Amino acid sequence: MKPFLITERDGAILVVRMDSPETRNALSEPSQMQAFVDLCAMVRADRSVKVVVLTGNGPAFCAGGNVKDMRDRGGIFAGSPYEVRESYRNGIQRIPLCLYDLDVPVIAAMNGPAIGAGLDLACMCDVRIAADTAKFAESFVKLGIVPGDGGAWLLPRIVGMPKASLMALTGDMIDAQTALAWGLVTEVVPLAELEASAMSLARRMASNPSHGLRLTKRLLREGQHMRLDSLLELSAAFQALAHHTEDHTEAVAAFLEKRDPEFTGR
DSSP states (O other), rough: OSSSSEEEEEETTEEEOOOOGTTTTTTOOOOHHHHHHHHHHHHOOTOOOOOEEEEESSSSSSSOOOHHHHTTTOOOGOOOOOHHHHHHHHHHHHHHHTTTTTTOEEEEOOOEEEEEEEHHHHSSSEEEEETOEEEEEOOGGGGGGGHHHHHHEEHHHHOHHHHHHHHHHOOOOHHHHHHHHTTTOOOOOOOHHHHHHHHHHHHHHHHEEEEHHHHHHHHHHHTTTHHHHHHHHHHHHHHHHHTHHHHHHHHHHHHHHHHHOOOOOO
């Protein structure tokens, strides 16, 4: 069986492509969930990776769950209610727990529709760039089910509760320009320019010191559920670590000497 995720390196950037165009990169197989878990474990262990770009091969970014499997009660939808619950907990719910929690920035380059779990997958990333042909829907309710992979937590944090409620309770599709106006994506470009735009942004992020990137993202994540005073305590601790990195010393020297810095990741 061919791998669901294809990876390639461009310097400090890891490009990840979902490669099941025949199913519009639908997420229904346990092996696909495991592929994301393994990917995140690899990135956490590889300190040379600074940024991840996630995209899809074919006409869609990710079509969400496989509706045919839902009809046939196959794959992760098979078995008793208890078994389905465990399939979610031990399957697709492992993706937000590892991908959202990843220390390095993740850019979603959305080459086509992101539907249901596909939209939630994009919301697990830090920044979303969309092709002008992309469409988006939190469409679970149209199939008589609920967001089962974290969408009810993720989406309101990006577009706000009123718009998240509108999307989740109607299941309606929105186009790329609406997604841009709502803050769901930060940029809309022609499909032919999508990868170049995503890589340009990734290089801007990757030009910064590794420790600073990872610590900054961790603060942004922790700030989602901490009080201000608690976050300030964590910020002070992280700042103490950052001030004692070689890359911070180099960044300060380069700034004062009006030259480009040369970072080593130390």
